[in-house]
Amino acid sequence: MALKATVFKVELQLADLDRHYYADHALTLARHPSETDERLMLRLLAFAAQADTALAFGRGLCEADEPALWRKDLSGNIELWVELGQPDERRLLRACGLARQVVVWAYGGGVELWWKQAAERLERARNLSVWQLPPAQTQALAALAERTLQLQCTIQEGQFLFSSARGAVTLEPRCLRATDGGVL
Template identity: 35%
Template sequence: MATGAVMYNFAVQLADVDRGVYEEVTLRAARHPSETDAYMMTRVLAYCLEYVAGIAFSEGISSTATEPAVLVRDLTGRLTTWIEVGAPDADRLHYGSKLADRTTVYTHRDPEKVIAAWAGKRIHQLEQITVQSFDPGFVDAAVAALERRNVMTVTRTDGQLYLDINGTSVSSAIHVHELG
């Protein structure tokens, strides 16, 4: 019998000074058995750092391969932002960047290796896609504090991310890698 997804709850105080976004957000994130904790934590951070009206987690790995980990739709239902997590392949980025106005990737992996895997591949509007990463060890430190029910404070200011999760504080620069 297959193991089901594990639900994680996050009560988030979000202060994104760089974008002028200040919100209290309650998230329920399902971690599929094939996901690592680092992938799920990166997915939650991507949601917080991209937070706007219309943002949502996709239905997940088990339901469809035609949606990113996180997406943003406008009031008409049109996909405006395609947000991948981890190390998506070139075909996914190509597909997503054709559907959405903006495509970005948040990775917990070595960004140089993630980007190198796309070399020579056809990706629509590659020059407009960004890859965002964190300092080495940042996501692992956040995962070490992860519980099924989490209280988080996420603060971004001057390109720096300050995270408090369940009383553990960690920080990182947000590294933005331009592909064009």
């Protein structure tokens, strides 16, 4: 018998001082049985970083041809493709060919080694931005996960402050590669 996805309901109050974007988002996220709380919460971080009314969660783990998040224009063209983790270079090059902007939020052990091996092959991808998230900070963010979650996020000077009834966590992403149209 196949395991079913776990549904998370999130009320996200977002104050992005860097982009002057302030909004409340009622989000429903399905956590795949193989997905961790850490990855689920990083999908929320990625959403907060690029939030607007057109940004949508992809099927990610369930569908190989979809990212964790994406934004399409009215004609169906992909404006933004967001990946999490340490994706394969071929997948990223394909995404760079499909989307105007591609952003990777790299996390977990071995990000430095992954980037060292991938950076040269991804050099020609001019529309790719890569951000590294420190493991201790992403694990602390995972501890905030609840099936019903009221979450506040403030983004200022590239730092993310998440708070909920369970506590507060600050994340400081490190830019590994940025483009002119990149985030943060």
